[in-house]
Amino acid sequence: MMSWESNVRKVVPYVPGEQPKVNQVIKLNTNENPYPPAPGVQAAMQRYTQRAEELRLYPSPTVENLVHDLAEYYHLSTEQVFVGVGSDDVLATAFLTFFNSEKPIVFPDITYSFYEVWAQLYKIPYVCKPVDENLRLKKEDYVGEYGGVVIANPNAPTAIAERREWMEEIIKANPDCVVIVDEAYVDFGAESCIPLIEKYDNLLVVQTYSKSRSLAGLRVGIGMGNPKLIRFLNDVKFSINSYTINRPTLEYASESLKDEVYFRTCVERICQTREWTKEQLVSLGFTMTDSKTNFVFAKHNTVPAEELFEMLKAKNIYVRHFKAPRVNEYLRISIGTEEEMQTLIETLRAYLKK
């Protein structure tokens, strides 16, 4: 042990899904979108190339153009919008900003595993409430003496969405702490809490460009809430790093908002493929939750998930398998193209019939 080590913040980091190097892999393990970003993004890249010399200059610290475009898109004011380096950056900054109570924050035991990592990193007390036998959240668990509430809706990896009215009761019942609603997957069939922002000053809605907008590689996340809450979030952001979103990214992200038809078409196609995949999986002996996301959370009635995970990996089909109790019975399978899902189903069928 080196002598300075006792002062080190020791953590157990979140482990992201594998990024296999092999070509010809079917990658259904990190919930990426199988379709390219809106064609306008490529056009914006082409245009920006002509202005490469601008890269010598810092980006706008307040990213006001992108904030303006997002506010317009979501029917909010610019004071209600925050932008981060992916939704993880928005969420981590929100944990650091809003969760400084002695009381614990609360989130489900089965949810995005980064919540626990951030709580540990920032030394925030927390409690995890078990989901029920159907992997659903119990509403009463999220009402109480808390320092904060964090709910992914739809939840991950369960893929289950709760109604806006259901979420509203939790937000309303916790006026003394900030309620974060992580809507990374909301565009695939759930109801957003954005319309509740005007009504509840303790609500932060977080969304991302990484899933429905096919821009995981760009790193853009969005936080939306009342102006005072967004100001506090920005104060902390400006106390960490003045310039987080690089110059070209600001323009590409704005461009993505302009093509609503392309956006809706991609999302619809993924939802259709998801429903087809679910039917096929049922016919193969799987059960699964009612997914409102771009992935399914499925378990086979007889064959262990880990066995299927390894079998698929050996055939260059990457899905996600988590080790935690209960969750380890399931596979989280991202929705790829129709062709990719057909290959997945055929591979599973061949294996399960032998």
Next chain:
Amino acid sequence: MMSWESNVRKVVPYVPGEQPKVNQVIKLNTNENPYPPAPGVQAAMQRYTQRAEELRLYPSPTVENLVHDLAEYYHLSTEQVFVGVGSDDVLATAFLTFFNSEKPIVFPDITYSFYEVWAQLYKIPYVCKPVDENLRLKKEDYVGEYGGVVIANPNAPTAIAERREWMEEIIKANPDCVVIVDEAYVDFGAESCIPLIEKYDNLLVVQTYSKSRSLAGLRVGIGMGNPKLIRFLNDVKFSINSYTINRPTLEYASESLKDEVYFRTCVERICQTREWTKEQLVSLGFTMTDSKTNFVFAKHNTVPAEELFEMLKAKNIYVRHFKAPRVNEYLRISIGTEEEMQTLIETLRAYLKK
């Protein structure tokens, strides 16, 4: 006051230099490089445009290709290199990772003002040691019972560099804590501490693409140190955000390393312009430090800095003026193109002669 506000982390954020919207501004206020990035960066942008669809995929979380290229460039192993969203991200993450002692960390009273902001944000105890009457650091101030040491070399905004041997004595005298050497400006004439990394396991050297590499708009910073130290830094980074550097940025940053001739030529040209600017400023009645950076830190013998700052701003020449005692006697003037510096000097001459 809203009822959740008592749990908010309240901070006084760092204020970055103004980003004026007006065209035809001479922008000498944020130490940007006046020359474009290496031509290869634009070529890489052009190539990447053809692969826009890849933006649907997450970037590599370990950014191994860029780390490999940086390690090769700096003659280090890949285990000795960390990459962040600008050097501010690297520094903020290092503060959070390494400064968890009850003992205070130490840095000069006149230095990069973000150090104090990070210490306050993360509730790290700290002491600031006054620089001497020549704005120099007193070596003995940085040897003692500290939880960490942070020194910008060259220092900012003083622009003064200390020799590597001088730095080594401080690093050697503090084996029980991490010593961060912030070398944002090192390429403009100072000695880097990188050769000391093999010798001292408590040393973290931080550099940036924002100044000498003309890529402030891209947001890339570098941390270099022994493998164990870099591993701790990565553990914390992976506990905040798995994917921070976006896909195209990784390639553009690698490309920038390949054109050493262009890099050296730009840096040399800026240093020559700096020396010319210094001579001119002396002839106008300014005194200044011996700058080893891409800016000068100058005070006029009779006219207050704030007056000159406002006069220049009215003429669309932006320089930086800080409000802190002692520092407020000076202007921090970034080195622009020869033409920009001629305009600055002519403007000052016209004003000071009237």
